[in-house]
Amino acid sequence: MAQQPPAMAVTFKVNGKAQALMLDTRTTLLDALRDHIGLMGTKKGCDHGQCGACTVLVNGTRINSCLSLAVMHEGDAVTTIEGLGTPEQLHPMQAAFVKHDGFQCGYCTPGQICSAVAVLEEIRAGIPSHVQGDVGTAPEMSLPEMRERMSGNICRCGAYSNIAEAMAEVAGVRIAETHGAQSDAGAEA
Amino acid sequence: MKFDTPAGTNPIDTMKVIGQAVDRVDGKLKTTGQAPYAYEHGEIPGKPAYGYIIGAAIAKGRIAAMNTAEAKRMPGVLAIVSAENAQPLGKGSMNTAKLLGGPVVEHYHQAVAVVVAESFEQARSAANAVRIEYERGAGRFDLVKEKPGAQPLTGNDADTHTGDFAGAFASAPVQVDQTYTTPDQNHAMMEPFATIAWWDADALSVWTSNQMIAWNKRELAATFKLPPEKVHVRSPFIGGGFGGKLFLRADAVMAALGAKACGRPVKIAMPRPLMLNNATHRPATIQRIRLGATRDGKLTAIGHESWSGDLPGGGPESATQQTKLLYAGANRLTALRLAELDLPEANAMRAPGEAPGLMALEIAIDEMAEKLGMDPVKFRVLNDTQVDPEHPERPFSQRNLVRCLEEGADRFGWNRRSAKPAQMREGRWLIGMGVAAAFRNNINMTSAARVRLAGDGVVTVETDMTDIGTGSYTIIAQTAAEMMGLPVEKVRVKLGDSSFPASAGSGGQWGANSATSGVYAACAKLRDMAAQSLGMDPASAEFSDGRVRAGNRSAALAEAAKAGELVAEETMQWGDLGKKFQQSTFGAHFVEVAVDSYTGETRVRRMLAVCAAGRILNPKTARSQVIGAMTMGVGGALMEELAVDKRFGFFVNHDLAGYEVPVHADIPHQDVVFLDEADDKVSPMKAKGVGELGLCGVGAAVANAVYNATGVRVRDYPITLHKYLAKLPAIA
Ligand code: FES
Numbered sequence: 001m002a003q004q005p006p007a008m009a010v011t012f013k014v015n016g017k018a019q020a021l022m023l024d025t026r027t028t029l030l031d032a033l034r035d036h037i038g039l040m041g042t043k044k045g046c047d048h049g050q051c052g053a054c055t056v057l058v059n060g061t062r063i064n065s066c067l068s069l070a071v072m073h074e075g076d077a078v079t080t081i082e083g084l085g086t087p088e089q090l091h092p093m094q095a096a097f098v099k100h101d102g103f104q105c106g107y108c109t110p111g112q113i114c115s116a117v118a119v120l121e122e123i124r125a126g127i128p129s130h131v132q133g134d135v136g137t138a139p140e141m142s143l144p145e146m147r148e149r150m151s152g153n154i155c156r157c158g159a160y161s162n163i164a165e166a167m168a169e170v171a172g173v174r175i176a177e178t179h180g181a182q183s184d185a186g187a188e189a
Numbered sequence: 190m191k192f193d194t195p196a197g198t199n200p201i202d203t204m205k206v207i208g209q210a211v212d213r214v215d216g217k218l219k220t221t222g223q224a225p226y227a228y229e230h231g232e233i234p235g236k237p238a239y240g241y242i243i244g245a246a247i248a249k250g251r252i253a254a255m256n257t258a259e260a261k262r263m264p265g266v267l268a269i270v271s272a273e274n275a276q277p278l279g280k281g282s283m284n285t286a287k288l289l290g291g292p293v294v295e296h297y298h299q300a301v302a303v304v305v306a307e308s309f310e311q312a313r314s315a316a317n318a319v320r321i322e323y324e325r326g327a328g329r330f331d332l333v334k335e336k337p338g339a340q341p342l343t344g345n346d347a348d349t350h351t352g353d354f355a356g357a358f359a360s361a362p363v364q365v366d367q368t369y370t371t372p373d374q375n376h377a378m379m380e381p382f383a384t385i386a387w388w389d390a391d392a393l394s395v396w397t398s399n400q401m402i403a404w405n406k407r408e409l410a411a412t413f414k415l416p417p418e419k420v421h422v423r424s425p426f427i428g429g430g431f432g433g434k435l436f437l438r439a440d441a442v443m444a445a446l447g448a449k450a451c452g453r454p455v456k457i458a459m460p461r462p463l464m465l466n467n468a469t470h471r472p473a474t475i476q477r478i479r480l481g482a483t484r485d486g487k488l489t490a491i492g493h494e495s496w497s498g499d500l501p502g503g504g505p506e507s508a509t510q511q512t513k514l515l516y517a518g519a520n521r522l523t524a525l526r527l528a529e530l531d532l533p534e535a536n537a538m539r540a541p542g543e544a545p546g547l548m549a550l551e552i553a554i555d556e557m558a559e560k561l562g563m564d565p566v567k568f569r570v571l572n573d574t575q576v577d578p579e580h581p582e583r584p585f586s587q588r589n590l591v592r593c594l595e596e597g598a599d600r601f602g603w604n605r606r607s608a609k610p611a612q613m614r615e616g617r618w619l620i621g622m623g624v625a626a627a628f629r630n631n632i633n634m635t636s637a638a639r640v641r642l643a644g645d646g647v648v649t650v651e652t653d654m655t656d657i658g659t660g661s662y663t664i665i666a667q668t669a670a671e672m673m674g675l676p677v678e679k680v681r682v683k684l685g686d687s688s689f690p691a692s693a694g695s696g697g698q699w700g701a702n703s704a705t706s707g708v709y710a711a712c713a714k715l716r717d718m719a720a721q722s723l724g725m726d727p728a729s730a731e732f733s734d735g736r737v738r739a740g741n742r743s744a745a746l747a748e749a750a751k752a753g754e755l756v757a758e759e760t761m762q763w764g765d766l767g768k769k770f771q772q773s774t775f776g777a778h779f780v781e782v783a784v785d786s787y788t789g790e791t792r793v794r795r796m797l798a799v800c801a802a803g804r805i806l807n808p809k810t811a812r813s814q815v816i817g818a819m820t821m822g823v824g825g826a827l828m829e830e831l832a833v834d835k836r837f838g839f840f841v842n843h844d845l846a847g848y849e850v851p852v853h854a855d856i857p858h859q860d861v862v863f864l865d866e867a868d869d870k871v872s873p874m875k876a877k878g879v880g881e882l883g884l885c886g887v888g889a890a891v892a893n894a895v896y897n898a899t900g901v902r903v904r905d906y907p908i909t910l911h912k913y914l915a916k917l918p919a920i921a
């Protein structure tokens with residue numbers, strides 16, 4: 001038998017609960033959550049940072065957990081979809097997704113919801129984006145801003161229109177009667 | 190129960206629960222991460238090992254040698270299975286290429302080995318240490334090159350001739366004769382192919398991700414040469430399929446082989462970069478369309494020929510399907526030709542046939558309308574038919590295409606469209622509108638269900654039907670609730686288990702209508718049993734508000750099961766109404782785009798679909814099906830393309846970074862309108878499907894809008910800007 005691959009101890013919190021793991025150093029945060037801690041809510045769609053299904057919050061910031069090795073997270077606080085709410089007590093974003101049918105197969109959904117929660121915070125915190133007219137000013141809480149910032153979360157079922165409505169409701173953004181007017185293209189004429 | 194005469198009034202018509210926009214009954218599970226998908230089930234006998242699939246690095250040829258010595262010595266490795274040491278496998282009837290290749294390789298990334306180890310990381314790393322030498326053979330990878338040798342087909346795919354197409358086309362005063370191409374496309378469902386498999390003596394169990402449980406069971410049995418009763422397939426949640434998960438695929442076969450070799454459950458999720466060449470795809474087409482019309486806009490000749498390719502023994506993309514039925518016209522021709530290609534296996538993707546077929550046909554119709562100087566909505570309305578044009582004695586069961594078009598035009602503000610292209614500007618943006626008809630046939634499939642009434646008044650439905658995001662859990666709960674006179678909360682639905690009665694499964698947009706009809710049939714039986722148990726006349730018993738009433742008697746439904754659970758099982762079968770009546774679904778897609786006059790960037794600004802698809806069982810989940818399909822249609826129009834390496838025979842962009850699909854920023858608010866219909870010829874539910882209809886025609890509506898915006902006609906999908914940038918109107 002060849003020599004064992006290097007393992008390392010790591011401790012971090014997941015949804016408020018301390019986890020002490022001894023891990024093969026190649027283990028991603030995503031696989032640590034799923035295969036070692038047993039929290040299967042976070043999904044693996046590509047394992048390459050291309051789809052967003054694995055989005056979790058680390059110390060309040062969203063990341064693709066497939067692109068991050070678990071051992072890099074010593075002392076971090078990780079929040080997964082299971083930490084946001086439960087079927088009995090949904091997070092407002094989870095409730096809005098149910099109400100607006102912001103999903104179909106549900107596989108991208110935990111990632112979408114984690115991203116959506118973080119995106120509203122990012123806009124509130126004034127973090128700039130590509131669709132801002134002037135990055136010197138505070139970004140607007142608007143659908144084009146939300147759509148831009150959510151674009152790393154692919155939904156092949158195509159629930160985008162409904163996800164936008166769920167997010168708008170949670171953000172308290174009124175959706176205009178004619179949704180077309182919300183489109184960014186042509187608006188800056 | 191056999192459905193062979195049009196449905197009369199039945200309990201579904203009450204529409205207390207059916208037809209209501211009920212939230213998904215599995216919504217809370219999915220939004221909280223509690224719905225378990227294939228890879229995630231804990232209910233397995235023992236600690237699982239992990240499998241990692243190795244795909245062939247050539248498209249065609251042979252494996253000369255496979256050296257596993259180093260890999261076997263690596264930490265944690267439990268087994269390496271390839272054709273060299275696997276048991277002889279059978280082949281399921283629905284696969285073209287073998288799911289375990291070697292020594293002969295039939296296509297790129299065909300699975301040739303699986304490495305099983307204690308951990309995922311160990312399996313992956315050992316898989317990289319397996320050394321394979323190949324002898325590369327010559328392959329055919331270019332549809333254009335193979336087109337001359339493409340062959341005609343028989344059966345449903347045979348050529349059709351009506352009247353004298355050649356004569357009518359030649360003499361038509363107005364003609365369109367154009368060739369269109371659609372590329373290879375991938376389902377790109379978000380959940381990878383995934384399976385956990387284990388053996389108990391000679392019985393095989395899998396948690397897998399599959400749309401068609403009964404097919405999967407049959408094909409697994411054929412592959413492992415087992416009697417079907419030795420195979421147990423479960424797939425309660427499926428992270429998207431779109432046709433990609435209709436069939437048994439390599440994840441399940443390799444997991445089962447791995448499990449056999451190491452005597453433990455083995456779990457495999459296929460790595461994303463392997464999926465696009467390993468599994469099936471929608472094949473590329475070359476389509477020639479010839480239309481002839483009178484000067485006042487009546488189609489007199491309709492000809493549609495389509496070429497596609499597949500592995501030897503495979504099938505065509507039936508892109509001419511809708512052309513047989515969509516428009517009137519006395520002289521008609523359709524023809525499919527199939528070339529042999531050594532690319533990965535071609536097969537069904539959402540709305541196979543119609544999706545690429547309408548991408549071409551509905552541009553051609555737009556071109557004809559323009560030549561005639563007619564509005565494209567009016568032109569389509571003028572050429573509507575209420576009968577099957579190839580067999581005029583067959584009427585449509587219900588056909589409201591005209592209403593879809595006219596109501597859609599009204600709602601969309603179609604009258605603001607400039608008939609002349611490249612006339613509407615908003616600053617730097619060129620604005621255009623496009624329309625296309627949507628059309629997809631209704632298919633009914635045999636479907637069975639079992640329903641149980643317990644002493645607490647809860648009804649449980651068991652059927653092997655799947656919910657791939659379509660909303661099956663919810664509409665089945667609604668169906669049982671309506672039939673038994675209960676609220677949805679009093680119904681439990683259990684799906685996706687081969688130990689349940691075999692259903693229609695999810696494919697061909699048949700799932701909603703067929704599977705709920707099976708549940709209807711089982712509930713009809715359960716109603717009789719409940720009435721009898723209560724000493725009431727089954728024929729006159731009414732079920733509502735949790736009670737059963739007959740004559741002047743009334744009892745709680747739960748009473749009927751006081752002495753013991755009542756269990757009813759029934760199968761819905763179909764007579765020949767589908768032969769007597771053409772059963773189809775219809776719609777109209779309207780799209781507005783803005784094209785940046787400087788950069789050529791196309792943005793979709795508005796989308797509307799008006800659908801006529803029989804009774805809508807749940808407008809919320811049905812609307813989601815349609816907006817999802819519209820989104821996929823935007824992808825097909827503007828970005829989706831598997832790029833073929835014609836030298837080495839594989840799809841180059843085989844991951845989610847290279848194969849581009851629409852993201853949030855690409856999709857505006859989408860409007861969907863369902864016409865209020867009930868089609869009594871299709872089923873007791875009077876419903877048809879919408880999941881594929883929503884995709885049909887979208888691509889052409891986008892293409893026509895881009896043309897209207899720019900005046901540049903692109904006939905080769907996807908409409909990426911290098912195909913039109915140089916031809917955009919001069920800037921100011
Ligand atoms: S799984 Fe991490 S981005 Fe796709």
Ligand code: FES
Pocket residue numbers: 102103104105106107108109154155156157158159379428429658
């Ligand atoms: S809900 Fe299926 S991928 Fe988003």
